[in-house]
Amino acid sequence: MPRALITGIAGQDGSYLADLLLEDGTDVVGLIRAEDRDGPNLAHLTGRVRLVEGDLLDPASLRAAVGDVEPDELYHLAAPTFVPASWDDPTTTVAAIAGATSTILAAARETDPAMRVYVATSSEIFGDAGVSPQDEDSPKRPRSPYGVAKLAAHQLIALLRERHGQHVSAGITFNHESPRRPPHFVPRKITRGAAAISLGLQDELRLGDLGAQRDWTDARDVVRGAVLALRHDVPGDYVFASGVPRTVKDLVDAAFAHVGVDPAGRVVVDPEFVRPPEPTQLLGDPTRAREVLGWEPRIGFAQMIGEMVETDLAELRAAG
Numbered sequence: 001m002p003r004a005l006i007t008g009i010a011g012q013d014g015s016y017l018a019d020l021l022l023e024d025g026t027d028v029v030g031l032i033r034a035e036d037r038d039g040p041n042l043a044h045l046t047g048r049v050r051l052v053e054g055d056l057l058d059p060a061s062l063r064a065a066v067g068d069v070e071p072d073e074l075y076h077l078a079a080p081t082f083v084p085a086s087w088d089d090p091t092t093t094v095a096a097i098a099g100a101t102s103t104i105l106a107a108a109r110e111t112d113p114a115m116r117v118y119v120a121t122s123s124e125i126f127g128d129a130g131v132s133p134q135d136e137d138s139p140k141r142p143r144s145p146y147g148v149a150k151l152a153a154h155q156l157i158a159l160l161r162e163r164h165g166q167h168v169s170a171g172i173t174f175n176h177e178s179p180r181r182p183p184h185f186v187p188r189k190i191t192r193g194a195a196a197i198s199l200g201l202q203d204e205l206r207l208g209d210l211g212a213q214r215d216w217t218d219a220r221d222v223v224r225g226a227v228l229a230l231r232h233d234v235p236g237d238y239v240f241a242s243g244v245p246r247t248v249k250d251l252v253d254a255a256f257a258h259v260g261v262d263p264a265g266r267v268v269v270d271p272e273f274v275r276p277p278e279p280t281q282l283l284g285d286p287t288r289a290r291e292v293l294g295w296e297p298r299i300g301f302a303q304m305i306g307e308m309v310e311t312d313l314a315e316l317r318a319a320g
């Protein structure tokens, strides 16, 4: 039975990855911060996975976890994820993303040079790429401290692969969502808002730029890609994306249609949430993942948003 260590198992992606690996009989160990032990995404995993403690800002704890667990497969998903927050504290962002990735990759090599590793990087590494859609070889000009930190991690992976022959793959993940996504990200904010408005719990939903565009897929599809990448014989970089551009307004329309409410007059643009426009359209080209790994998204946009709204309706009803 292979043993996998998942950093960030308390998060959206980590918990779905644990579900997937448990299904195929993998022995799953999760790395968490002490304060995440009671997180909502861990409850259903209790008794089915082993948890070890570690902190991205404490390199010794990461080295100890990798050395003690001695996994065959290491999925490094833990990271700060809210892009605007990276402007408030770039130092911590860089340490927790670039610093921790470098520690984990070194620990993997010291523990077992044959250990297979997958690291989640991000479409934020592209920034003002100047070309759209972006594939693995597109120019990378990040526009946030978060993107800079992810790019450092991304480039380190390629370098260590080349220098030491480490089996490390990078997932260049575009936006991915699910019923486990926290509500400060715009899709969950919108599905939660539509649900609350339809239940009469809220009058309006305050958002930033409705014309902002992203490439959204379902988190369950993305973690399936992570396993395919790690288990492929040759390590590499892979864009995981739908290849379909959509706007924040498309999210609003899909979520409100699901609850049968007209969003007109209910959605208010609030400057607090407006970010500077992207100079290059962020859109993924997942051709390599499809051709090399046989990966394609299976869960469509409307299904994903519908499931998120249903989860929000159920949670709000239960809370009320």
Ligand SMILES: C[C@H]1O[C@H](OP(=O)(O)OP(=O)(O)OC[C@H]2O[C@@H](n3cnc4c(=O)[nH]c(N)nc43)[C@H](O)[C@@H]2O)[C@@H](O)[C@@H](O)C1=O
Pocket (backbone or CB within 6 Å): 080, 081, 082, 083, 084, 121, 122, 123, 124, 173, 174, 175, 176, 184, 185, 186, 187, 189, 206, 207, 208, 209, 210, 212, 213, 214, 248, 273, 274, 275
């Ligand atoms: C790939 C990447 O994906 C995620 O980062 P993100 O794209 O910043 O995600 P988000 O959901 O916060 O924003 C998406 C878009 O929606 C616009 N937007 C409009 N109105 C609101 C609004 O009211 N709230 C928010 N949050 N965004 C809004 C906002 O300006 C942006 O254009 C992370 O997983 C990150 O870790 C990652 O790697």
